[in-house]
Structure formats: structure tokens, C-alpha cells
Amino acid sequence: MDTVLFIVFAAVAVACAVNLILQKHPISSALSLVGVMGSLAVLYLLLGAEFMAVTQIVVYAGAVMVLFVFVIMLLNTGQETGGGKSWFAQVAGLPLLLAFIALMGLLICGPLMPRLRAVQFGSWHGGTARAIGRAIFTDYLLPFEVTSVLVLIAILGAVVLARKEID
Amino acid sequence: MNEINPPQAAEYLRFLPEIILIVAGALLMVLEGVTTTPAQKRRLGYFALAAIAAAMLGGVAANNNSGQAFHRMLTVDGYGTFFRELVLGVGFFCLLSSFEYLRREGAETGEFYALVLFSLVGQCILATANDLLMVFIGLEVSSIASYILAGFLRGDRRNNESALKYFLLGSFATAFLLYGMAWIYGILGSTNIDDIHNVLSGTDRIVPLPLIGMAAALTFVGFAFKVSAAPFQSWAPDVYQGAPAPVSAFLSAGPKAAAFAVFFRVFMTGFGPINGRWVPLVWACALLTMIIGNFAALAQTNVKRLLAYSSIAHAGYILVALTADSQVGMAAMMFYLASYGLMNVGVFAVINHVANRHEKFVHISDFAGLGKREPATAALLTVFVLSLIGVPLTGGFFAKFYVFRAALDSHLIWLTVLGLLNSAVAAYYYLKILAAVYMQEPGEATSTLQPLEPGLRLTIWATALGTLLLGIFPSALIGFVSNSAATVLGKLGP
Incomplete structure (x- = not known):
């Protein structure tokens, strides 16, 4: 199932x-x-x-x-106009995509993958709100707090872009 | 469930410079709302300068208390402190030289100062990051603030182009970096740089090399973009040309130094055990970067664009130090970035002085006759340009000397020879600036020069003095950086 x-x-x-x-x-x-x-x-x-x-x-x-x-x-915004693809994208796009998928397939299905246990659905219980809360406020306290600075910068950026007086 | 241990006081102390900058930045955002006149806005700028100076002192206090902090997210050591002080110094002088620029453009606002402080927070975090998660967040904090700074003069079309290109290409590169980090976490089960080193150097390694090589390559793309190394350099000329001159100075010295700091730390410690995989890649990248930077610079007539290509070429020289993959190479990189930061901030301050309102005069020909109009400024510009070339008695000479000596120590004969040939090519386009300054009659730009503003004067004199000091007494700094590099590489197991 x-x-x-x-x-x-x-x-x-x-x-x-x-x-x-x-x-x-x-x-x-x-x-x-x-x-x-x-x-x-x-x-x-x-x-x-x-x-x-x-x-x-x-x-x-x-x-x-x-x-x-x-x-x-x-x-x-209307429909995308002019599908201006570069000559490189037109010529090499599809072959490169296929090569990438083949490489990924080789890495994942081939003998290179580490010999680990396969994922079992329902065998892991670490994703509860409690577990994540603990992780955020202990091991990952600093990244969590610094991310708030990132949000502050985004707000500041919005203010700068939206303000009137600078010409 | 494990016990929750709140962070110790010593850990906060190790994070002190960032705390000072964040608090000051937030205060500036509040104060911006209650100030109205330009004189009051100028005072906000002085407050930001004071905050950076305080953060530099905080960095020293943190270094006296060195160690790891916040569950091994940060490592405060000599290496991290060196880069913290370096980016703070760059930020200080860029801010000092921006006052006149912002006044001229009628754009004196607290947001500019706050953004510089926040960008410095990200760079300080990068300097001390010991976990790929912190690397990512630090890079984003630094970059997003820089994107906004690059487009700060909203009405200027060049600013808009600069910010948009920087933002789109920068986000794209960050996506590569993040994808690489996700691979590393998936394969190795940790994002901590020490853990990555330990897993990779363990004898019972169950991790196949091609997979981890793929992950390292993805992070390489992200870092190479941030330091503007070829083939990911195409954003740099447009961004440095379009951004306001003090911001170009900041971008070419500050975020770049921080990105190199983390680049070297991740590759030489974390990925150190698999250096056989990445050294050839960096070799090719270094050579390509030097060649593209120097040869493209030959054709430039816009000084800011010329310096952008020159900055690409300098990134190439620093990558030579990474190719050497040794303690000497790491020390050489630190020395290089210090002297590069000084001379680049200085030369951009001179451009800022000559450029006038709306950056009308930024062509090489606009520097004609500067030697007659302002002999002192012209002499200091000469110091910077000679240092960029790498002439003895300037910091730039010893920077190149240490990098190529490190390369020779690691038996990179060809790379050294090609690198030296490249610096000979570079002399040509740098001397074009000096030729205009001394051998041509004053033109419109130099005839209408305003008197040198005190902030700019201080910036130019201080950076020129620093450049000369590094060129005459390099031993003091080289001793410190060698010790720091030894600490970073020495604490690792075999």
C-alpha cells in the first residue's frame, strides 16, 4: 500500500x-x-x-x-512571448538531459551506492513536532536564530525597493 | 531524550562581533524612522562606523576566548578572526568612502548603513563557520544584503541591471551549493566540516568516491561563482560596473574574502582527504580564471569594468594557492586577500572621487591630467596600481610572491610559469591608467574636480599606508597567518 x-x-x-x-x-x-x-x-x-x-x-x-x-x-502577465532559446540549448539540451539522467541512474542503481538499509515506510518516528522543536532549539539553535536576520534583511530590502524619495 | 544544555557565556562571547552588528543594524532601522535631515542621516553613518569598530574589538575578545560554539556550528580560531577583522576593515572603509557618494546622489539613508552591517554579519559567520548549514546561511545573509546594495540607487538603470543580474545568477549558484550540501548530508550523514573530514579519512570508508566527488563538485560550483572564478565569472563585470562605486569596492573585497575563507576551509579540511579528486579541477579553474580575467581586461575602457576583470584575475591567483593545497598556500591566500582588500578599496575610493555625480566620469580617459590637478591623490593611486601589478615595495608584490612560492613548493611548475606570464600581461592594462594620469592634459573630469572629502581622504591615505606597510614589513602579518593556517590544518588527524 x-x-x-x-x-x-x-x-x-x-x-x-x-x-x-x-x-x-x-x-x-x-x-x-x-x-x-x-x-x-x-x-x-x-x-x-x-x-x-x-x-x-x-x-x-x-x-x-x-x-x-x-x-x-x-x-x-500574459503568455510567454518569443521562445528565444539559444543555439546551444537547442542543439545540446536534449542530449545533455539524457546524459544527466543516465548518470544519475548509474549512481543510484549501480554498484556505487553505499550499502545501506533500504528505507522502510513507517519505520521512522523522528518527524514529530516535538522532535523537530528539540532539534531547532538545541543543536540547530544558531542557524535558526541567524535565519531570522535573513528575514530582517528581506524586509529591509523590500523597504529600499519600495521607498519613494531616492531618484 | 537528551538533556537540554543552554549555551555557555563563552559561546556568546565567541559570537560577539555578529551580535554587535545585528543589534546596531536593527537600531539603525529604528533610528532611520525618526531622522529627517541629511545631517542627522550622516550621524547614522557615524553610528554604523562605530558599530563596526566595536565589532572589530569584539572579534579580538572572541579570539582571546577561541574555541567552538553552539554545538560546533562555529569555530573561532586565528583563521576565522583574521577574516572577521579583514571583512570588518573592508566594510569600515567602504562605508567611510560612501558618505560623499550618497550625499552627491541625494541618497543618504539609514537603510544603506544597516544593509552594510547585515552583509558584514553574513561574512563574519562565513569566516568562522564550521558547519555547512552555517556556511549556507552566512552566504545567504551576506549575498541578499549585497544584492540590495548593488541596486541601491533605484532610479539608476545601471544599478538595476547590476542588482538583477547579481540576484538571478547568485541565486542559481546558491542552488548548486545547497544541492551539493544535501548530497553530502545524504551520503555522509553530517554537515559538520570536522565530521566530513573524519568520515572521509576513516579507513573503513563505505562511501564510494564518485558520489562524494559529485557532491564536492556541486559545492565547488557554488563557491567558484561567489569568488567569480571562471567559468562562472560572467556576472562580475556587469555587477561591478553597474553598482555604486563604494558598493563595487565592498563587493570585490569583502564578500569575496569571506567566500575564499570558507572555500579554503571546506576544501582543505572537510574535503582534504579526497584532494586527489579536486586539485586537478582547481588547477584548470585557476588557469582559466587568470587567462580570462587578464585578457578580457586588456580591451576595457571603463575603469570599473577593468577592475572587475582584474578582480577575476586576482581570484585566479588565489586559486593557485588553493591548488598548492598546503599550509603555505593557505597562509599565502590570507596574505593575498589582506593586501588585495587594501589596494582595491583604495583604488575604488579614487574612482569614487573622480566619478562625480551619477558616475559621469568612469572612463580611463577621464583620469587624464589627475597628476597635475591633484598630485597627492595621483601618487596614492599610483601606489594602488603598482600594488595591483605586483611591483616590489607594495603589498601586491609579496602577495603574488607567497602564492607562487607556495605553488612551487607543491611542484606546480607550469601553473607558476603561466601565472607569472599572466601578471606580465596584466601590467599593460594597469599602466594604461597611470599613462592617462601622468601623460595627458587635464580633461573635463579632472578640471571640474571637487576638493577631496575628508572621509575619502582618510580612506585613500589609510589604505595606501597599509599597502606600503605590507610591502615593506610583510613579516609581521606572514607570521600571524602562518600560525593561523597551521592551527586550522594542524588540528586535523592524519
């Missing part, structure tokens, strides 16, 4: 990701991204990372995507 769910949602995630790139209209791309985020949340849930799954839905699929869609609608 777990494996079936995994395969279904992994396939949905990949399909949405491909669609995200192929779509010409920004709104369609943004909605495909919602699909990617949602399926990723299910994958996290399957692995036992329940807090991550909820955060993924609330923050990414919720807040971030709503903002994306708002901005796209406010700017009233």
Missing part, C-alpha cells in the same frame, strides 16, 4: 514539475507548482516526517503559492 502510494505521488510530482516548465502561461506554471508541493507533502508523510508535511502544505502550497499567484495576477 505504501509503495503504491509512493509511486503514484512521485509520478504526480514529476509530471507536475515537467508541466511547470512546459506551460507557456505563468498561472498554469504556478498551479503546476502547487501540484508538486502537494505531492511532496504526501511523500514526506509516507516517510514519517509529519511536521514537514504539514509545513509544506501550510507554508509552500498555502502562503508562498498564494503570493505567487497574486503577483502574477497583479502584474497581469
Whole structure:
């Protein structure tokens, strides 16, 4: 059952990701991204990372995507015009993509992968809010606090870009 | 469940410079709201300068108390302290030389000062980071503040182009870095640089080399972008040309020094055990960077763009020190970045002086006759330019000398020869500036020069003095950096 769910949602995630790139209209791309985020949340849930799954839905699929869609609608961007691909992208794009996938396949399926236990669905219970809270406020206290400085800079940047008096 | 141990007082002390900068930056954001007149805004700038000076003292206090902090997230040692003081010094002088620029453009605001302080926070964290997680966050703090600074004059189209290119390409490079870090965590089970070293040097290694090589290559791409090494250098000319002159000085010296600090620390300690994998890659990258930087600079007529290519070439020389992969190489890199920071901030301060409102005069021909109008400024500019070339009695000479000696110690004969040939090529385009300064009659730019503003004067004199001091008495600094490099590499097991 777990494996079936995994395969279904992994396939949905990949399909949405491909669609995200192929779509010409920004709104369609943004909605495909919602699909990617949602399926990723299910994958996290399957692995036992329940807090991550909820955060993924609330923050990414919720807040971030709503903002994306708002901005796209406010700017009233139309269809992508002029698929100006460089000659390099046209000639070498597909072969390079295939080579990359082949390389990844070789790394993951081949003899190079470390001999570790395979992932068992439902065998890991470290993804609760309690466990994550402990990790954030003990081992990862400093990165967590410094990230707040990052948010402060982002706010400051928004102020600078939006202010009037400098010409 | 393990016990929760709150951080000790000593750990906060080791994080003191960053704490001072963050508090001062936040205060500036508040004070910006209650100040109105330009004179009051100027006082905010002095407050920021005082904060940087306090942070430098805090860095010394942290060094007297060296060790790791916050669950091994930071390592405060001589190496980290050196780079903390270096980036703070660069920030101090860039801020000092920005007062006149901002006044000229009518853009004196507290946000500028706060952004410089926050960018310095990120660079100080990079200097002492001991965990890839801190490396990533420090890099983002430093970069995002820099993106905004590059486009600070919103009405200026060159500023907009600069900020947009920097932001898009920078985010792309950060994604590579993060992807590499995710691989490392997946393969090795830790992001701590000491742990990475221990796992990789262990004899019962179960990790296949191609996988970890792939992860190292991804982080390499991210770092190479941040230090503007070829083939990831294409952003630098546009960004340095478009950004306000004091910001260009800051970007080419501060974030670059911090990025090199973490680049060397991660590759020479964390990935040290697999150096057979990455040294050839860095070899090629160093050579390509020197060649692209120097040969592209030959054709430039805009001084800021010329210095951007020169900054790429200097990144190439520093990568030669990384290729040497030795304690001598690490010490040479530290010396190089100190002297490069001094001369680059100085030369950009002179450009800032000549450029005038809206950076009208930034071509080489605009420097014509500076030697007649302002002999003192021209003489100091000569010191910087000679140091960039690497003429004896300037810091730039010993910087190149130590780098190439480190390369020879590691038997990199070809790289040394090609590097030296490159510095000979570089002399040509640097001398073009001096030729304009001394051999041509004053033009429009030099005839309408305003008197040298005190902040700029102090910056130019202090950096020129530093450049000469490093060139005449290099032994004091070289002793310190050698000890620091020995500490970083010495605490590692075999």
C-alpha cells in the first residue's frame, strides 16, 4: 500500500514539475507548482516526517503559492512571448538531459551506492513536532536564530525597493 | 531524550562581533524612522562606523576566548578572526568612502548603513563557520544584503541591471551549493566540516568516491561563482560596473574574502582527504580564471569594468594557492586577500572621487591630467596600481610572491610559469591608467574636480599606508597567518 502510494505521488510530482516548465502561461506554471508541493507533502508523510508535511502544505502550497499567484495576477502577465532559446540549448539540451539522467541512474542503481538499509515506510518516528522543536532549539539553535536576520534583511530590502524619495 | 544544555557565556562571547552588528543594524532601522535631515542621516553613518569598530574589538575578545560554539556550528580560531577583522576593515572603509557618494546622489539613508552591517554579519559567520548549514546561511545573509546594495540607487538603470543580474545568477549558484550540501548530508550523514573530514579519512570508508566527488563538485560550483572564478565569472563585470562605486569596492573585497575563507576551509579540511579528486579541477579553474580575467581586461575602457576583470584575475591567483593545497598556500591566500582588500578599496575610493555625480566620469580617459590637478591623490593611486601589478615595495608584490612560492613548493611548475606570464600581461592594462594620469592634459573630469572629502581622504591615505606597510614589513602579518593556517590544518588527524 505504501509503495503504491509512493509511486503514484512521485509520478504526480514529476509530471507536475515537467508541466511547470512546459506551460507557456505563468498561472498554469504556478498551479503546476502547487501540484508538486502537494505531492511532496504526501511523500514526506509516507516517510514519517509529519511536521514537514504539514509545513509544506501550510507554508509552500498555502502562503508562498498564494503570493505567487497574486503577483502574477497583479502584474497581469500574459503568455510567454518569443521562445528565444539559444543555439546551444537547442542543439545540446536534449542530449545533455539524457546524459544527466543516465548518470544519475548509474549512481543510484549501480554498484556505487553505499550499502545501506533500504528505507522502510513507517519505520521512522523522528518527524514529530516535538522532535523537530528539540532539534531547532538545541543543536540547530544558531542557524535558526541567524535565519531570522535573513528575514530582517528581506524586509529591509523590500523597504529600499519600495521607498519613494531616492531618484 | 537528551538533556537540554543552554549555551555557555563563552559561546556568546565567541559570537560577539555578529551580535554587535545585528543589534546596531536593527537600531539603525529604528533610528532611520525618526531622522529627517541629511545631517542627522550622516550621524547614522557615524553610528554604523562605530558599530563596526566595536565589532572589530569584539572579534579580538572572541579570539582571546577561541574555541567552538553552539554545538560546533562555529569555530573561532586565528583563521576565522583574521577574516572577521579583514571583512570588518573592508566594510569600515567602504562605508567611510560612501558618505560623499550618497550625499552627491541625494541618497543618504539609514537603510544603506544597516544593509552594510547585515552583509558584514553574513561574512563574519562565513569566516568562522564550521558547519555547512552555517556556511549556507552566512552566504545567504551576506549575498541578499549585497544584492540590495548593488541596486541601491533605484532610479539608476545601471544599478538595476547590476542588482538583477547579481540576484538571478547568485541565486542559481546558491542552488548548486545547497544541492551539493544535501548530497553530502545524504551520503555522509553530517554537515559538520570536522565530521566530513573524519568520515572521509576513516579507513573503513563505505562511501564510494564518485558520489562524494559529485557532491564536492556541486559545492565547488557554488563557491567558484561567489569568488567569480571562471567559468562562472560572467556576472562580475556587469555587477561591478553597474553598482555604486563604494558598493563595487565592498563587493570585490569583502564578500569575496569571506567566500575564499570558507572555500579554503571546506576544501582543505572537510574535503582534504579526497584532494586527489579536486586539485586537478582547481588547477584548470585557476588557469582559466587568470587567462580570462587578464585578457578580457586588456580591451576595457571603463575603469570599473577593468577592475572587475582584474578582480577575476586576482581570484585566479588565489586559486593557485588553493591548488598548492598546503599550509603555505593557505597562509599565502590570507596574505593575498589582506593586501588585495587594501589596494582595491583604495583604488575604488579614487574612482569614487573622480566619478562625480551619477558616475559621469568612469572612463580611463577621464583620469587624464589627475597628476597635475591633484598630485597627492595621483601618487596614492599610483601606489594602488603598482600594488595591483605586483611591483616590489607594495603589498601586491609579496602577495603574488607567497602564492607562487607556495605553488612551487607543491611542484606546480607550469601553473607558476603561466601565472607569472599572466601578471606580465596584466601590467599593460594597469599602466594604461597611470599613462592617462601622468601623460595627458587635464580633461573635463579632472578640471571640474571637487576638493577631496575628508572621509575619502582618510580612506585613500589609510589604505595606501597599509599597502606600503605590507610591502615593506610583510613579516609581521606572514607570521600571524602562518600560525593561523597551521592551527586550522594542524588540528586535523592524519
